[in-house]
Amino acid sequence: MPPFVEMRDIVKIYPNGVVANRGVHFSVEKGEIHALVGENGAGKTTLMKILYGMEHPTAGQIFLEGRPVRIQNPHQAIDLGIGMVHQNFMLIPSFTIAQNIVLGQEPRRGRFIDFEAAARLTTELSQTYGLQVDPQARVEATPVGMRQRVEILKTLYRGANLLILDEPTAVLTPQETADLFRAVRRLVAEGKTVIFITHKLVEVKQIADRVTVMRHGEVTGEALRTADVSEADIAQLMVGRKVLFRIEKPPQQRGPAVAQVRDLSYISETGRPLLREVSFNVYAGEILGIAGVEGNGQTELAEVLSGLKPPTTGQALVNGRPVLGKGPRQVRQAGVAHIPEDRLTNGVALDASIADNLVVDRYFRPPFTRRGVMYPRLIRRHARDLMHRFDIRAASEESPVKSLSGGNMQKVIVAREFSSEPALLIAAQPTRGIDIGAAEFVRQQLVQKRNEGKAVLLISADLAEVMSLADRIAVMFKGRIVGIFQNGPDITEEELGLYMLGLKQQSPDEIETLQ
Amino acid sequence: MTLSQKQKQYLMEFFRILAVILIALALGFLITLLVSEEPVQAFKELLTGPLPKISWTEAGLKIRGINRFGNWLEDSITLILVGLAVAVVFRAKQFSLGAEGQIYLGALAAGIISLHTSAPAFIHITLALLAAAGAGFVWGLIPGILKAYVNADEIVSTLMLNVIAVQIYRLLLIQWLRNPDYGYIATDFFPETAVLPLVIPGTRVTIALFLTIIAVVATWFLMTRTPLGYEIRVVGDNLKFARYGGINTRRVIALSMAVSGILAGLAGAHLSMGILKQLTLNISFGIGFEGIVVALLARNDPKAVPLAGLFYGYLRTGAQIMERSSDVTREVVLIIQAIIIILITAERVLPLIQQWRMRRKLPQELSADHSEAAHVA
Numbered sequence: 039m040p041p042f043v044e045m046r047d048i049v050k051i052y053p054n055g056v057v058a059n060r061g062v063h064f065s066v067e068k069g070e071i072h073a074l075v076g077e078n079g080a081g082k083t084t085l086m087k088i089l090y091g092m093e094h095p096t097a098g099q100i101f102l103e104g105r106p107v108r109i110q111n112p113h114q115a116i117d118l119g120i121g122m123v124h125q126n127f128m129l130i131p132s133f134t135i136a137q138n139i140v141l142g143q144e145p146r147r148g149r150f151i152d153f154e155a156a157a158r159l160t161t162e163l164s165q166t167y168g169l170q171v172d173p174q175a176r177v178e179a180t181p182v183g184m185r186q187r188v189e190i191l192k193t194l195y196r197g198a199n200l201l202i203l204d205e206p207t208a209v210l211t212p213q214e215t216a217d218l219f220r221a222v223r224r225l226v227a228e229g230k231t232v233i234f235i236t237h238k239l240v241e242v243k244q245i246a247d248r249v250t251v252m253r254h255g256e257v258t259g260e261a262l263r264t265a266d267v268s269e270a271d272i273a274q275l276m277v278g279r280k281v282l283f284r285i286e287k288p289p290q291q292r293g294p295a296v297a298q299v300r301d302l303s304y305i306s307e308t309g310r311p312l313l314r315e316v317s318f319n320v321y322a323g324e325i326l327g328i329a330g331v332e333g334n335g336q337t338e339l340a341e342v343l344s345g346l347k348p349p350t351t352g353q354a355l356v357n358g359r360p361v362l363g364k365g366p367r368q369v370r371q372a373g374v375a376h377i378p379e380d381r382l383t384n385g386v387a388l389d390a391s392i393a394d395n396l397v398v399d400r401y402f403r404p405p406f407t408r409r410g411v412m413y414p415r416l417i418r419r420h421a422r423d424l425m426h427r428f429d430i431r432a433a434s435e436e437s438p439v440k441s442l443s444g445g446n447m448q449k450v451i452v453a454r455e456f457s458s459e460p461a462l463l464i465a466a467q468p469t470r471g472i473d474i475g476a477a478e479f480v481r482q483q484l485v486q487k488r489n490e491g492k493a494v495l496l497i498s499a500d501l502a503e504v505m506s507l508a509d510r511i512a513v514m515f516k517g518r519i520v521g522i523f524q525n526g527p528d529i530t531e532e533e534l535g536l537y538m539l540g541l542k543q544q545s546p547d548e549i550e551t552l553q
Numbered sequence: 554m555t556l557s558q559k560q561k562q563y564l565m566e567f568f569r570i571l572a573v574i575l576i577a578l579a580l581g582f583l584i585t586l587l588v589s590e591e592p593v594q595a596f597k598e599l600l601t602g603p604l605p606k607i608s609w610t611e612a613g614l615k616i617r618g619i620n621r622f623g624n625w626l627e628d629s630i631t632l633i634l635v636g637l638a639v640a641v642v643f644r645a646k647q648f649s650l651g652a653e654g655q656i657y658l659g660a661l662a663a664g665i666i667s668l669h670t671s672a673p674a675f676i677h678i679t680l681a682l683l684a685a686a687g688a689g690f691v692w693g694l695i696p697g698i699l700k701a702y703v704n705a706d707e708i709v710s711t712l713m714l715n716v717i718a719v720q721i722y723r724l725l726l727i728q729w730l731r732n733p734d735y736g737y738i739a740t741d742f743f744p745e746t747a748v749l750p751l752v753i754p755g756t757r758v759t760i761a762l763f764l765t766i767i768a769v770v771a772t773w774f775l776m777t778r779t780p781l782g783y784e785i786r787v788v789g790d791n792l793k794f795a796r797y798g799g800i801n802t803r804r805v806i807a808l809s810m811a812v813s814g815i816l817a818g819l820a821g822a823h824l825s826m827g828i829l830k831q832l833t834l835n836i837s838f839g840i841g842f843e844g845i846v847v848a849l850l851a852r853n854d855p856k857a858v859p860l861a862g863l864f865y866g867y868l869r870t871g872a873q874i875m876e877r878s879s880d881v882t883r884e885v886v887l888i889i890q891a892i893i894i895i896l897i898t899a900e901r902v903l904p905l906i907q908q909w910r911m912r913r914k915l916p917q918e919l920s921a922d923h924s925e926a927a928h929v930a
Binding site for chain 2: 344365367368369378384385386387390402406
């Protein structure tokens with residue numbers, strides 16, 4: 039019997055000359071959970087976009103149950119029973135869940151949309167597949183995990199037999215991930231087929247029957263049975279070399295408090311309180327990890343502390359100097375460096391050269407500028423030096439940053455922020471979406487800074503990362519710090535998960551003693 | 554490696570533009586074929602009109618058409634100055650359309666100094682040029698401040714300020730500056746000490762030519778060798794990144810528009826002190842907007858602005874000559890000119906050709922450049 043989906047000799051060359059897929063062969067059997075893994079830029083998302091009709095292959099063929107098909111656009115893909123759940127949800131926030139699910143194919147009564155039928159259909163679908171949602175709730179008022187279930191139901195409503203899930207666990211808590219996995223198994227039990235894109239190798243072993251590994255646009259491991267391969271094997275296929283999973287962390291040498299944050303609150307322009315009386319210290323020689331489901335104030339915490347947003351109330355001292363309410367330049371001069379969460383928006387100028395990106399915080403100082411004249415030669419030399427030290431792989435220091443892979447782009451930011459010799463380093467989601475090799479490098483650099491006696495504030499949605507790097511862990515929920523823990527073997531993911539979901543909370547006294 | 558790659562890029566860009574110009578000219582010729590009795594002759598005027606005709610006669614070397622050649626250079630000087638002005642603001646991603654108004658006020662300021670002060674030539678000219686630059690600076694700073702501090706859309710504000718500038722110019726000209734004895738609205742001719750000295754006899758090409766060369770070098774220096782230039786580039790590439798890096802983005806936005814105004818103001822001085830030698834009711838004929846075309850052709854790169862200005866000036870002058878000396882009407886000439894510009898500024902014309910070539914490349918060949926693409930992927 040032919041495979042359910044088969045993609046043969048797929049080649050994709052973008053107009054700018056980037057080769058995303060070079061002769062990829064990919065096949066999925068009916069009723070399996072097939073993981074597709076690879077580093078960023080390995081070409082896995084491109085391959086799936088081709089299958090979903092969002093991109094057109096330069097060469098190659100697609101077969102559905104042995105029949106050759108041409109998929110020109112997502113509409114055709116949906117007609118063929120292929121559905122895709124994107125990393126960034128495509129839902130209308132102000133609509134109810136039921137409205138979102140039926141959007142575009144609304145049940146009608148006469149000329150009007152039949153909202154009751156929509157809600158009924160939603161309930162039926164949700165029960166069939168064990169995907170709990172509240173049909174009448176507005177999407178904006180629901181947690182991320184539910185939004186994802188809505189996305190999955192949306193594709194099911196459109197008759198998908200093959201579901202492509204693009205990094206579905208990136209935004210979920212451990213509990214939500216467990217729920218999602220249960221739902222995915224149920225889908226398969228109901229006869230669906232699932233392609234699961236991820237870069238978390240633990241999940242591959244947990245959920246998938248088979249795994250296809252991609253690197254540099256090629257398949258390096260084709261449809262391996264997950265029972266037969268180890269995580270280390272998969273990692274090696276992805277990276278092309280052996281990967282260290284454990285980070286060596288010498289015992290902590292904790293110094294005085296470098297940063298002291300007290301009663302920091304921030305109310306957004308739309309009047310929503312996003313930070314509520316946040317207080318903590320970061321000590322020299324420590325990594326303070328901030329854990330929490332995304333959207334609970336972590337982003338704002340980093341932006342307020344680094345001077346990008348003005349605080350509403352509160353105080354923060356860095357080495358005894360007040361930094362709140364100052365602009366980014368003064369904050370930087372007080373010894374703060376910031377790896378921003380949204381690196382494409384804040385962290386780099388994509389069209390500018392690597393060299394120019396590396397001096398945005400120092401271009402006005404000697405040696406780069408003397409008596410009002412800037413010396414591009416020195417800026418380029420500075421860039422070559424940092425590229426060497428931080429292992430940034432690029433054609434040249436004058437290449438635009440947009441030509442780099444995600445990992446190398448992040449290394450540009452890390453190189454700049456680390457080389458400014460900060461007293462306090464704020465690292466927001468420093469390894470998100472970058473490849474294993476680069477993530478490993480960034481983590482080592484963070485630990486290195488801690489060992490040098492700097493203070494590091496690590497904000498990460500990746501709980502495993504926080505637990506492996508941080509000396510203390512603070513959990514944020516709804517803009518508040520609901521718990522602070524000394525990291526150690528007795529701290530478990532499940533325990534932290536309860537705080538992240540707001541189900542547990544320390545008393546103010548407890549929090550104060552661990553500040 | 555670095556250099557050769559960069560050179561390759563420039564070469565590619567050069568061939569890209571060359572290819573598109575040829576396509577555009579072919580289209581232009583097709584249109585000429587449709588409307589003209591003598592299309593070859595007409596098109597020849599467009600292509601070669603602005604060049605002086607050099608010939609050997611019994612009497613020796615003879616040059617004809619030097620005035621056409623002069624027209625080309627005069628027009629190019631204005632276009633280059635305005636092109637530089639636009640390139641600076643556009644590089645900061647500020648879509649200021651205020652060059653037109655700045656030209657008028659630059660001409661006005663230069664005119665007032667020329668007519669109402671007296672000084673030895675060098676000082677008189679310097680003062681008038683400074684006045685023009687200052688007027689442009691102020692007229693650029695106003696929308697700059699409005700944009701930076703109260704977020705007034707610069708497209709709207711600069712267009713409105715153009716209206717205000719032109720009307721101030723006309724008001725002062727009609728009420729106060731004009732010589733009522735003339736049958737048309739104009740000032741006296743400027744005194745000798747305030748007229749830019751001639752460089753090429755038989756034309757109106759003055760030392761503005763050298764001033765323009767200085768302006769090109771200065772703008773290039775500003776953009777690549779000063780902190781302000783760096784800030785303008787970073788603000789243009791990514792405003793949020795600039796703010797994150799600690800750049801005072803408001804100051805940079807306001808200054809980018811003001812610096813641009815200086816250059817446009819100088820273009821106004823060139824028009825009044827070099828070309829017209831007096832102030833008349835209409836001096837720019839919309840050339841402030843033509844500067845946008847020049848800046849786009851040059852991809853906002855000051856180094857490339859002179860070439861773009863000379864090219865566009867050539868096209869404009871050739872089109873005028875074609876209109877004057879053939880049966881092709883002005884309207885058709887303008888259409889041909891516009892089509893050429895559309896094609897050249899259409900960024901995706903060449904990528905389309907490249908894509909078509911790539912499709913024909915076989916997958917097997919790709920493995921050859923595997924290592925090269927690895928870091929890009």
